Amino acid sequence: MSNFTVQHSLADLGTPFSLPCNPTPVAVPQWLAFNPELAAQLQLPESYWLTDAGLTLFSGNTLPDWVKPVAHAYAGHQFGHFVPQLGDGRALLLAELADSSGQLFDLQLKGAGQTPFSRRGDGRAPLGPVLREYLVSEAMHALGVPTTRALAAVLTGDWLQRETAEPGAIITRVAKSHIRIGSFQYIANHGDREQLKTFADYVIQRHYPECADSANPYLALLSAVVSAQAKLIAKWMSIGFIHGVMNTDNMSIAGETIDYGPCAFMDAFNPAQVYSFIDKQGRYAWGNQPRIASWNLARFAETLLPLIATQPEQAVEQATATLHSFNAENEAAFLQLMGEKIGLKAATKDDEGLIRDLLNLMSASKADFSQTFRLLSRSVPDASQGAAIQFADSGSWQSWCASWHARLAAQNIASEQVQQQMDNCNPALIPRNHQIARAIERATTEGDLTLFNCLHTALKTPFTLSEAQADLALPPKPEQCISNTFCGT
Structure with missing residues (x-):
């Protein structure tokens, strides 16, 4: 692409803001995923799209001359305790790419090996956290949430020792900035x-x-x-x-x-x-x-x-x-967003109680967060339908619905229009913990990316769900619930 534009504004600040550092080569890189829509937005030359040149770039094995890798320096309060030096311990900023509007985006490898800030870590990332970040960050983007994004993911061919031996991987992520508090x-x-x-x-x-x-x-x-x-x-x-x-x-x-x-x-x-x-x-x-x-x-x-x-x-x-x-x-x-979720065109302070009461009902019934709001549009014409199945206390649900229906009626908006608005802001599909865990397990133990790819495709359009994708939206069964997730350092 002739409009490909590269800058190194953070790297050009020099120390102490960042330190030059090259990625550590990996054994046998293989493609896991690539994001052509994001690559096009960044005007990345197609010579790096699922090619050998792209594979060597996104694995850190061979860097083109437009790359100037640095590790960014930062400190931080971790669980309230100040640590004066943290920094990019397993990430390297390669360059800043401009999209067609001139907006700069950082291009960063995560899991590319040791840096001056690695402390005692190996600077690598296991496959599981890379796949998790790829899925969740792209899902957040599709949901309209400001987020870093995933451009590429590669398998390194190396094994990492965590609690057990795990395959290594590198994610290439894109952000308006990796600068933090x-x-x-x-x-x-x-x-x-x-x-x-x-x-x-x-x-x-x-x-x-x-x-x-x-x-x-x-x-x-x-x-x-x-x-x-x-x-x-x-x-x-x-x-x-x-x-x-x-x-x-x-x-x-x-x-x-x-x-x-x-x-x-x-x-x-x-x-x-x-x-x-x-x-x-x-x-x-x-x-x-x-x-x-x-x-x-x-x-x-x-x-x-x-x-x-x-x-x-x-x-x-x-x-x-x-x-x-x-x-x-x-x-x-929050009031405006939650108002939209329950069908209000313009929520006011007077609606805070209505929203709070619904959340209290959901908490008491352990109602599924995403399904409750997705089903709520079907409760607009009939309180006994849709989200009603989420609530153990039918009387309290019916009482809340009476107040809600009265508030909806005061808007003088057709029910069909209200339902459409609700379906446009309440996702049918989110990246469920148990589905991500299944995708990671299959990729890690069997080298099978089928479920990962299926989830990735479905999560691009979270407000619509085909019949073939319906199982991906279901809440976990009791034995499938996951209480802990991990960062993968």
Whole structure:
């Protein structure tokens, strides 16, 4: 493609923001998956599409001259405890590619071997987490959630020793940015105001250029990131998604979902649901995600204080006022999204009780989150149909429906139109934990990608479901339920 455009803006900042590093060659790379739609968006030359040149690029074995690999430096609070140096321990930023609109996207290998930030790790990724991230990140994109995306996945031909020996793999992921809150924490921890200013100016120029014209660009940057995160977390909550490890090093400055580790979509609704086996206290449970995002943003604000104002008290006052906008923005976004899910064209504060009562009913009945909302459109004309099967307490369900039907009637919108709106925002299919686990098991033990490919295809259109795909949408049977997922480091 003649419009192929490459930059290395982060790499060009030099140290301490990133360190040059080459991927470690792998034994016998093989294609697992490739994303032609994303490749076309990035204007990637077709010579890298499912070709030998592409295989050697996406395995890290041979890099073309337009690649300039670096490992990005960052720190982070992990489960509330500050670690001053983390960084890309198994990932390498290769380049930044521009799409047809000029928007830059990072091109990153994950699982490409040791870097200066690997500590004692091998820098590799097992096949299972690579397939999980590929499926879930692409599903999130199809659901309209800002996210990193998967461009390619390759099998390395090497085996990794985790709890057992597992095949190794590398995922090539694409993002507007891999800069995190922890990136700023790393620079701020060095105590060099000029380096911090250089980095903040870079982020403003690349991701939030409108902030440059503000009277206080760094306060405007904080406000922009707060707003992006508020909307992102509301999206997560509205589809029952649990990130699982919302450490500050896993929270993107660009407001994208990043670092799919012990993530999952809920089956039975439970506000206290967690999926990380590490999270014994429920720090990153579904219902805690807004609170944790707000806490993380406060850590981001702390890094910017020297830039916001010369007087510390004034900087704290201004940053605190900006941080206070998170809850209002997040709650407003969540209200609108949940209103749409129950058929409201424009939810108001008066609808909060109706939505809360439904969620309480779902929690009491352990109703399946995604199926309840998907079936709800069939309950518009008749409360005894559709989602009714999810509720053990028929009386409470009927009572809620009476209030809901009255609210729908007040809109003066045809029932068929309401139902269509609901089906357009309530997915028929999500990446179910047990289905992903089956796909990983078959790929790992038998080398069979059939179920992975089937899921990948179906998840591209999550709001429609063919008869042949119907089984993929079913909740797990009791013996199929999965309580823990893993990050694969």
